[in-house]
Amino acid sequence: MIDRYLLRYFLAVVDNGTFSRAAEQSNVSQPTLSVGIAKLERLIGASLFHRSSQRVHLTDAGTRLLPHARAIESSFQLAQQSVVVAEAPAVLRVGILTSIPIVAIAAAVADAHRIDPKARIELVEGNERQLTQHLTRGRVDLAVTLVNRGGDRFVEEPLYEEGYALALPALHPLAAQPQIAGEALADNVMIVRRHCEALPETSRYFTDRGVRPFFALRTTSDDNAIRMVAAGLGVTVMPDGFTAPGVVRPRLAGFDLRRTVGIAYGGRHEAMRFSRPTFVSALYSVLRRTRGGDTIPLAKLPPLDKMGR
CATH class of the missing domain: 3.40.190.290 (D-Maltodextrin-Binding Protein; domain 2)
Known part of the structure; x- marks a missing residue:
């Protein structure tokens, strides 16, 4: 089973372009985020990013995963909003x-x-x-x-x-x-x-x-x-x-x-x-x-x- 936090790490890397900025957005250390991405890749059974010194880029597998990851995260947010009574x-x-x-x-x-x-x-x-x-x-x-x-x-x-x-x-x-x-x-x-x-x-x-x-x-x-x-x-x-x-x-x-x-x-x-x-x-x-x-x-x-x- 894929935990939500792994998909959020994945989306953070996509949105920020580097592991360091993604870790900062996710409020975790870069090694922690890297371990999470590696775990997600093991669960998926494919590499998700091409890594370089400047930016990271999605592999074909990462590109296929992206719309599903965004949809899942949006569904999580909608579910949370539906049960929260606060304004x-x-x-x-x-x-x-x-x-x-x-x-x-x-x-x-x-x-x-x-x-x-x-x-x-x-x-x-x-x-x-x-x-x-x-x-x-x-x-x-x-x-x-x-x-x-x-x-x-x-x-x-x-x-x-x-x-x-x-x-x-x-x-x-x-x-x-x-x-x-x-x-x-x-x-x-x-x-x-x-x-x-x-x-x-x-x-x-x-x-x-x-x-x-x-x-x-x-x-x-x-x-x-x-x-x-x-x-x-x-x-x-x-x-x-x-x-x-x-x-x-x-x-x-x-x-x-x-x-x-x-x-x-x-x-x-x-x-x-x-x-x-x-x-x-x-x-x-x-x-x-x-x-x-x-x-x-x-x-x-x-x-x-x-x-x-």
């Missing part, structure tokens, strides 16, 4: 990607508080790398971040997909065009969104076309960026979801990069996907109202007015 955790800790519009998050928080006035939500902002670290270390329970990036460290639930487009002041000479070639912006002043995950691709796009503009602003605030676009300070590239009075959003010809925004659940909180927090359901409801066809259906989504507390 749910007082604070839901939510990581927020800094490159998504905060207006949808604010609306979801308002709806969640309307449904449950006692709800306590802590928002932790960060870029994609920082949110991954927060999820791994248990700093946040879940994160609204980029998903479908090819990893298997977290249970993910996609919310919507979008592309990137230009942001121009409404009085820009090219504002009426639905699509603009990068070369047409060669003499334009630009604004850099330093925190954007697409910055390397954006920079390469313009460099390949010989566009080397003057940068009037380098910022990590999307609100500052789009307000300065509206003021006529410069132009920039932003995800489609950003809008503001006095700003138009034509396509950038040949720039077809897209992203998927969704929920990533921390390893200790994967069961939340099955007992979806009020905030998550509220966020999806907001996105359905504001984004329409861009949203990706969630499995078994309850109506907003029937969500449990």
Whole structure:
């Protein structure tokens, strides 16, 4: 029989990438964790990891075991929740990607508080790398971040997909065009969104076309960026979801990069996907109202007015 703690050691190694960090997360010494993994491999009858000096990688047997181990751990958590009378955790800790519009998050928080006035939500902002670290270390329970990036460290639930487009002041000479070639912006002043995950691709796009503009602003605030676009300070590239009075959003010809925004659940909180927090359901409801066809259906989504507390 395989003990639960052995599967938790296995998942900790998968989620952290090294035995040392997995041991730290599991609150055991590295030798203890290594002995546990060796015992699990004996019980399974196969090696689960390829070990190297930098990171460990799953073997074919480990890859086959992973979804079952996650499902078993989630079932354990659900079973524990079903018999515990105590209240749910007082604070839901939510990581927020800094490159998504905060207006949808604010609306979801308002709806969640309307449904449950006692709800306590802590928002932790960060870029994609920082949110991954927060999820791994248990700093946040879940994160609204980029998903479908090819990893298997977290249970993910996609919310919507979008592309990137230009942001121009409404009085820009090219504002009426639905699509603009990068070369047409060669003499334009630009604004850099330093925190954007697409910055390397954006920079390469313009460099390949010989566009080397003057940068009037380098910022990590999307609100500052789009307000300065509206003021006529410069132009920039932003995800489609950003809008503001006095700003138009034509396509950038040949720039077809897209992203998927969704929920990533921390390893200790994967069961939340099955007992979806009020905030998550509220966020999806907001996105359905504001984004329409861009949203990706969630499995078994309850109506907003029937969500449990």
